[in-house]
Amino acid sequence: MVGACSFRYLGSRSFLFANSKLWTRGLFLQKQGEIKILKEDRMLYKELFPVVLFDSTTHINLTFRIKDSGFSELQNEASLTLQCFGKSGDSAFEDIFMTKIDFAxxxxYCVRLNLKGNSEFYSSGYCLDEECWRLYEKKVHSLLSQGLNDRAKSIRVIWRNIPSCCSLENGLSTLDGEPLLAGISLSSLDKAFRVVDIGPDAEKKEEATRFRKFWGEKAELRRFKDGKIAESTVWESEQWMKHLILKRIVEYILLRHLSITKNSIEQTVDQLDFSLLHGVQDPMSFSASLLGAFDVLSKRLRLIEDIPLKVSSVQPLDPAFRFTSVFPPEPHPLASEKGNVPRLHKLTSSCIQPLEVMIQLEGSGNWPMDDVAIEKTKSAFLLKIGESLENSWGMTCTATEDDVDVFQSGYAFRLKILHERGLSLVKREIGSDQGKRVSSADQKLFVHSQHSSMINGLQGVFPIYGPVVRLAKRWVASHMFSACLSEEAIELLVAHLFVKPLPFTVPCSRITGFLRFLRLLAEYDWTFSPLIVDINSDFNAGDKKEIYDKFMLTRKGYEESSQNISPAMFLATSYDKASEAWTRLSPNILELKRLVAYARSSANLLTRLVFQDQTESYRWECLFCTPLTNYDAVILLHGDRLPYPQRLLFPSKLNHGRLVAHGNASKAFQPFMLPGDLRGSLDKLKNKLLVDFDPLKCYIADLQKECNTLKLWYDSLGGDAVGLTWERSCSKKRDREEASDAEDPIDVLKAVGEAGKGFVKSVHFLKAPRLMN
Known part of the structure; x- marks a missing residue:
């Protein structure tokens, strides 16, 4: 146990390393009464060593092996420790001493250089304190520092030249077997993703010559907008590929200045990008057109005059607008204003994703008081809005009993209204008695609007936040946890890593942020600690006490049974201090345990991949592969009958268990329009578009109604399998009673297959219910 005195001692030592100016002159430790060291000797030590901590009793500089870069990193770590003291509060001890900090x-960015048998390495020779591998470390560090310049905040280069499993009996033959490892911390994303690096002015001949010698054919003379003519390097890149700029720079520098091959350089940068691609392109490349279409819609909604109450505000709610959707929709060629039928040169999807948009109207005292009447009135307003958009701008409006969708510039926008009475009541507090009088639709809309506003602000500060969330959502779905952890809960978990990164700095790369997400899931004490996500620093001491009081109420029954914990994952935000919005019902305690186990396994695998051989892509793909044998039964679906077959990562295969049912694919639904479907006017073709159609979602809903003995696990983003586990009650007596009346599990699974006829490919029985073993 570290006491208060030990903490104060640690704080003073951290302050000494982080802030003391004594290091510029060197620290010389002498006993009282000893003759002072001459100024000339002090200056000599400073010339010989980058860091001086001189011990007069031994006449040795205790830091003779520390390099400038190493000491700079030590100071940075000391500074982070001081921040932990000031910002982490009660969790300072865990942040400083209990958090695993490694390269990964x-x-x-992590770079591995495989130098086994490299002749250049041996040519540096040996000398007393500077072994050849330390000289090579210094050389690589110098190259990276010069090439990356202000893109990098810190660079760490180490070479563990003796493997941990090395035996001295084998001699020195394994000294170069381990790869050299370089870690790069970015200063900021604006600098790291910069396309042009400006070098010295053309008039400065010596500097320009050195610049060209270092960069070779990448150096070019350019005239800039301010009239300046200077040397420069240019790294042209698509917006959605800018995270690869640093990888290209590092690779170019090392290949130019070191005698190594391209295969010897392994960088942890883009190995997981495959999971976010839609076909061969990242759908984030369509974000600009999506935002442009929304701006047009928003302006047109505000200009509508022929409705009793004017539109006062329009807010986008879908994750695609805040750049956290794994697959934001690309513009559909048929979802546009009136015109000619476009020529289609590729497969056209039959389905289109709707994007939810919230509308608020001007205030009025004429709203009805009955909840049902309110919803009917809102529907009437939406229909009138859609009619006005059609008449004024030729936009297509489709209406169902529950929703009104508007086609605009290739997108389908689903309009929702939050009325003023609902807004005034729900703002008081979600869990209050008055808040409960609000219709569930208004409550849901309000919470979504608050969440969306908060995340939008976060995305503006941390551009890498979106890609990390997308990876996290893809991982959760690929391991069939779509029903357990909502998209909003995942966004909050990742947000916590950015607003409270200590003892690290804010993550500036996809893989690093994703790894920290996995470790948060795996290592956080969900049973006894609420996770407070304070994005805008809104909470004071009173708010935190209120949150902890609400949290303790949910844990009162823990001593009687751990199954009484609800919610199992407590996420507190400024708009939801009682964790009622996203985790009230799921994950439950058993789902959370499974989720934690999967996160721990994936985090360990990802860490090994960063340190070990990374060239084989299938090893990275394992992070998104889930073992089907972990379920009691498995349903395999026809992948070519999913609404977006191209999103399927890996077709599911199962060679275990008993085949209970199988069936052929139905021809009633095709995910892509056939050539014969593209005949007729544009209006007729629009009627063939399936808005928000997902056969998996429909099938899951049917199974949940009919099969209460089965727990369903599935991937909502594009999986072709559904895992089944037998539900068990908490009471053994009830288990025995139910077992005597239970249906044959084979009959249950046959019914499951029959319910999905035309969509279900096969049903496999792997394990019987526990009481039947």
Whole structure:
């Protein structure tokens, strides 16, 4: 146990390393009464060593092996420790001493150089304190520092030249077997993703010559907008590929200045990008057109005059607008204003994703008081709004009993209204008696609007936040936890890593942020600690006490049974201090345990991949592969009958268990329009578009109604399998009573297959219910 005195001692030592100016002159430790060291000797030590901590009793500089870069990193770590003291509060001890800090989680980019048998390495020779591998470390560090310049905040280069399993009996033959490892922390994303690096002015001949010698054919003379003519390097890149700029720079520098091959350089940068691609392109490349379409819609909604109450505000709610959707929709060629039928040169999807948009109207005292009447009135307003958009701008409006969708510039926008009475009541507090009088639709809309506003602000500060969330959502779905952890809960978990990164700095790369997400899931004490996500620093001491009081109420029954914990994952935000919005019902305690186990396994695998051989892509793909044998039964679906077959990562295969049912694919639904479907006017073709159609969602809903003995696990983003586990009650007596009346599990699974006829490919029985073993 570290006491208060020990903490104060640690704080003073951290302050000494982080802030003391004595290091510029060197620290010389002498006993009282000893003759002072001459100024000339002090200056000599400073010339010989980058860091001086001189011990007069031994006449040795205790820091003779520390390099400038190493000491700079030590100072940075000391500064982070001081921040932990000031910002982490009660969790300072855990942040400083209990958090695993390694290359994989600490640095934004990791580079591995395989130098076995490299002749250049041996040519540096040996000398007393500077072994050849330390000289090579210094050389690589110098190259990276010069090439990356202000893009990098810190660079760490180490070479563990003796493997941990090395035996001295084998001699020195394994000294170069381990790869050299370089970790790079970025200064900021604006600098790291910069396309042009400006070098010295053309008039400065010596500097320009050195610049060209270092960069070779990448150096070019350019005239800039301010009239300046200077040397420069240019790294042209698509917006959605800018995270690869640093990888290209590092690779170019090392290949140019070191005698190594391209295969010897392994960088942890883009190995997981495959999971976010829609076909061969990241759908985030369509974000600009999506935002442009929304702006047009928003302006047109505000201009509508022929409705009793004018539109006062329009707010986008879908994750695609805040750049956290794994697959934001690309513009559909048929979802546009009136015109000619476009020529289609590729497969056209039959389905289109709707994007939810919230509307608020001007205030009025004429709203009805009955909840049902309110919803009917809102529907009437939406229909009138859609009619006005059609008449004024030729936009297509489709209406159902529950929703009104508007086609605009290739997108389908689903309009929702939050009325003023609902807004005034729900703002008081979600869990209050008055808040409960609000219709569930208004409550849901309000919470979504608050969440969306908060995340939008976060995305503006941390551009890498979106890609990390997308990876996290893809991982959760690929391991069939779509029903357990909502998209909003995942966004809050990742947000916590950015607003409270200590003892690290804010993550600036996808893989580093993703690894920290996995470790948060795996290592956080969900049973006894609420996770407070304070994005805008809104909470004071009173708010935190209120949150802890609400949290303790949910844990009162823990001593009687751990199954009484609800919610199992407590996420507190400024708009939801009682964790009622996203985790009230799921994950439950058993789902959370499974989720934690999967996160721990994936985090360990990802860490090993960063340190070990990374060239084989299938090893990275394992992070998104879930073992089907972990379920009691498995349903395999026809992948070519999913609404977006191209989103399927890996077709599911199962060679275990008993085949209970199988069936052929139905021809009633095709995910892509056939050539014969593209005949007729544009209006007729629009009627063939399936808005928000997902056969998996429909099938899951049917199974949940009919099969209460089965727990369903599935991937909502594009999986072709559904895992089944037998539900068990908490009471053994009830288990025995139910077992005597239970249906044959084979009959249950046959019914499951029959319910999905035309969509279900096969049903496999792997394990019987526990009481039947």
């Amino acid at each position: 989680a600490k640095y934004d």
